[in-house]
Amino acid sequence: MPVVCLLAGLLLATTHGVSAGGEIRRSDAPRLVDLVREAQSGVDRLTAQRDRLVSAVDNHHGGSPGATAALQAITRRSDQLAAQAGLNPLRGPGLVVTLNDAQRDAEGRFPRDAAPDDLVVHQQDIVAVLNALWSAGAEGIQVQDQRIIGTSAPRCVGNTLLLGGRTYSPPYVISAIGDVPAMQAALTAAPLVTLYKQYAVRFGLGYTEVPGSAVELTGYSAPVRMKYAKPAGPLGY
Structure with a gap:
């Protein structure tokens, strides 16, 4: 018994010295649950930003039935011109x-x-x-x-x-x-x-x-917007 008590005391003293008085099983590495929470927080933040941008685009175009009809007309005209072009x-x-x-x-x-x-x-x-x-x-x-x-x-x-x-x-x-x-x-x-x-x-x-x-x-797939052209006259003719 004296020998066992001596060894236990020696082990406790060694553990205290290694841990420097702190928790020997403590880790500074982030836990998985913390990483998941951080990622979810980022997703929520980006989702809110997306919603704000969508709202800004809708408001820019008026967000009204008239604006929607105008955009649809422009899209139909664009499709017609795409075939001709x-x-x-x-x-x-x-x-x-x-x-x-x-x-x-x-x-x-x-x-x-x-x-x-x-x-x-x-x-x-x-x-x-x-x-x-x-x-x-x-x-x-x-x-x-x-x-x-x-x-x-x-x-x-x-x-x-x-x-x-x-x-x-x-x-x-x-x-x-x-x-x-x-x-x-x-x-x-x-x-x-x-x-x-x-x-x-x-x-x-x-x-x-x-x-x-x-x-x-095949259809022409490269950009068709002119980079350097400019109108030849005041009316663009």
């Missing part, structure tokens, strides 16, 4: 025109009398096809995987095409939806397209027209 996908009968650089013959040679510029598709060739298709009343046109709208500007950079900030290598695929016979007639009558076809025969450039009953065009 080429923002929506389109599917229907159309024509697919493909332009390609000249290819080497079986012996790996180009025509001897050809200059380097004679063997590649140029910007003017692509624009000539686009203009002919538009003049024939095309409902929508797509180059490669991009829909063409009023602000689209195909540009040639070397032997590649720059469109919408992206570069493409030939072959260049131009898809159009509309009256197929009218578009084919317009391509036949276009002087620059006729000149390209002559180069295609002479130097081996690629040119094909493939009609289709279900040509698909």
Whole structure:
């Protein structure tokens, strides 16, 4: 018994020294319940902020039936203009025109009398096809995987095409939806397209027209707001 009491006393003295007089099982780490309460408090605070912002938006637009009707009318008008502006996908009968650089013959040679510029598709060739298709009343046109709208500007950079900030290598695929016979007639009558076809025969450039009953065009997805344009006159005309 004296030995057991001595050991117990020694253990108590050691524990007191280690804890420095405090609670040895105490921890400063936050408890899980405290973390949950803090997170819930944050959610409640953000929810209240959201409700205030929603109320501010409603009050800004009047929050009245008249304001709601006006917004609905604007939305309907926006949807109509989106289709006309080429923002929506389109599917229907159309024509697919493909332009390609000249290819080497079986012996790996180009025509001897050809200059380097004679063997590649140029910007003017692509624009000539686009203009002919538009003049024939095309409902929508797509180059490669991009829909063409009023602000689209195909540009040639070397032997590649720059469109919408992206570069493409030939072959260049131009898809159009509309009256197929009218578009084919317009391509036949276009002087620059006729000149390209002559180069295609002479130097081996690629040119094909493939009609289709279900040509698909993607919708234009990039922002359409102009960053640097400004009205040309006092009335914006």
